[in-house]
Amino acid sequence: MTLAEGILAGDQRAIARLITIVENRPREAIPALQALYPHTGKALVVGITGPPGSGKSTLVGRLTKRLRQLGKTVGIIAVDPTSPFTGGAILGDRIRMQDLATDPGVYIRSMGTRGSLGGLAKATHNVIKILDAAGKDYIFVETVGVGQSEVDIVKTADTTLVVLVPGLGDDIQTIKAGILEIADIFVVNKADRQDAGRVVAELEMMLDLSSKEVEWRPPVYSTVATSGKGIDAVVEGIEQHIHYLCQNSKLEARRRERYRAEIMNIVKEGIITQLLDFWSVGGKLETLLAEVAAREKDPYAAAWEIMQTFTGNGKGGS
Amino acid sequence: MTLAEGILAGDQRAIARLITIVENRPREAIPALQALYPHTGKALVVGITGPPGSGKSTLVGRLTKRLRQLGKTVGIIAVDPTSPFTGGAILGDRIRMQDLATDPGVYIRSMGTRGSLGGLAKATHNVIKILDAAGKDYIFVETVGVGQSEVDIVKTADTTLVVLVPGLGDDIQTIKAGILEIADIFVVNKADRQDAGRVVAELEMMLDLSSKEVEWRPPVYSTVATSGKGIDAVVEGIEQHIHYLCQNSKLEARRRERYRAEIMNIVKEGIITQLLDFWSVGGKLETLLAEVAAREKDPYAAAWEIMQTFTGNGKGGS
Secondary structure, rough: OOOHHHHHHHHHHHHHHHHHHHOOHHHHHHHHHHHHHHHHHEEEEEEEEEEOOOOOHHHHHHHHHHHHHOOOOOEEEEEEOOOOOOOOOHHHHHHOOOHHHOOOOEEEEEOOOHHHHHEEEEEEEEHHHHHHHOOOHHHHHHHEEHHHHHHHHHHHOEEEEEEEOOOOHHHHHHHHHHHOOOOOOOEOOOOOOHHHHHHHHHHHHHHOOOOOOOOOOOEEEEOOOOOOOHHHHHHHHHHHHHHHHHHHHHHHHHHHHHHHHHHHHHHHHHHHHHHHHHHHHHHHHHHHHHHHOOOOOOHHHHHHHHHHHHHHHOOOOO | OOOHHHHHOOOOOOOOOHHHHHOOOOOHHHHHHHHHHHHOOOEEEEEEEOOOOOOOHHHHHHHHHHHHHOOOOEEEEEEOOOOOOOOOHHHHHHHHHHHHHHOOOOEEEEEEEEEOOOOHHHHHHHHHHHOOOOOOOOEEEOOEEHHHHHHHHOOOOOOOOEOOOOOOOOOOHHHHHHHHOOOEEEEEEEOOOOOOOHHHHHHHHHHHOOOOOOOOOOOOOEEEEOOEEOHHHHHHHHHHHHHHHHHOOHHHHHHHHHHHHHHHHHHHHHHHHHHHHHHHHHHHHHHHHHHHHHHOOHHHHHHHHHHHHHOOOOOOOO
16 A cells, blocks of 8 residues: 555554655655645645634634534644744643544644744645545644744635734734734634633724725634633634635635645746756856855846746746 | 935935835836945844844844944834734834934834735845945844744844843743744843843753854843843944854855845746746636646646746756
8 A cells, every 4th residue: 555545545654654754855755745636625724823822722622622523524733833843832732632632533743843944834735735635624724923934824724713812912913913814713712811802892893994805704703712612603603714715616716826826836946956956067056156245246137147047048938 | 316326325215215116116126226236245234033022123222322322324124024014013113213213324114014925025135235235334124023034034134133031921932942043142131020030041051952053152141121231232242243253254154145045036036927927828827727726637747847838858958
């Protein structure tokens, strides 16, 4: 049985093995990913983001339990782009999700940056495909923080949940603003805390002021993930959003944009690899860099020089 | 007088005009950036990052005042990648830096994402070049947060300051780990707060455990930016780090890596533009995307198809 066949059969060890290859030697994973690709596209991908300490992992655990009750299988990818070390927070969260780990209908994987800060978004996209091909109905992609890399990761999702909590201070207001763009659903967690009502009211006000997409106004749910309060409503909210996307051919459109971005990234990387191979011969690239460093050439002129040797006339087409 | 000539003469309005072009219509800025390029490379670029609320802007204000006392000119770029809206926090900080704004030896500019989350790092690199060509001795690049985009921005710096504060809770520990990689200098601000000593001790312990670069061990400074306490030592620390870089030809090596990355980014973008131009004709790209969406082709096969029409045999060289 090949690795791809094992994954299609839902074998947990095969899944783990291919993910490890994707993380460490991505080129070697390509044949298996190609073999799996025709079997992808069935899973619903739910992105979850929000500031550290907002209880995302506990929330994901609760949502997963609810979906399991409804007979669905679930994959969970916990991504920590901020830490190139083994993420302490994520480890703690995994212990909290311990009872899920023994459920064969659930697959949980943590992903850190392992030294290289780039490539995490790409690896995450590939892990989603693996879990999708393995037959998971829902895939949660949980990210720590709200920076650019989180946004890139979240772009992979069909539905994005943004989790906020009361009492994180005024600086959170700034973060919130950036997040309006990507939220399909808001969850105010730790809603038993003081000021939870104010956070909900502020969000609703921001949504009133934002006129961007009138067809879908992100709903705001209040939860207490530790006790499970409000979880069923969030699961219904996710299903409503997916339903909305399907009705308007928006799911297809969103996914097509993802394919476009993914293909273009493979192209970019492939072309850069070829260029570097070509320009490394005889130290040509180093000579060019030295000229730029000495201000004999500017970076644009150098870039055009590289492009020209590659494309002949500097225009597309062969 | 051309825009580039105005900038070389240090004209504040010319600087502001070109920055606006860089932000809104980057292609149009290229000729001016090319004209300025031979006059760049003199400024020392200092990156400042750290969690929201750590007092980065106040610190930058104080460092700037000290450098002005020492007869240096300063550019300040405040970058907020998290907020596509006008950043509330940055606006507040600018008011705090108000007395600097009237000093002709200081140029301050805030940069947000303006809807498009990509391209901010590139725009920041170009603004650094503009201020460099305009004759600023020091350029501070201040970013909110500690995600991937901040790291990308900070990579532009010759020296990177990471600012931490006591009392931001345990989650900060996770963030700290990711930051060890990029810090040349640590500043524990708000050092008059309880627990400041503990943060310093924790940092020193982390540095002891990290064996990465033995030649330069990042110093840890304690400051109270609001009162100016500890600022002179940080300025000296920055100068020591620059001195260390120069002594070991490391400044040159760091900058050369930046040129390499910048040139490769221009190449990638240029080639993708050409590819899209070529593939958009007759809806060829949409047809290919539809095939990928229908699982008739996988993304790798589609990418290779695109590369092949462009490079002929799929290999570098013309």
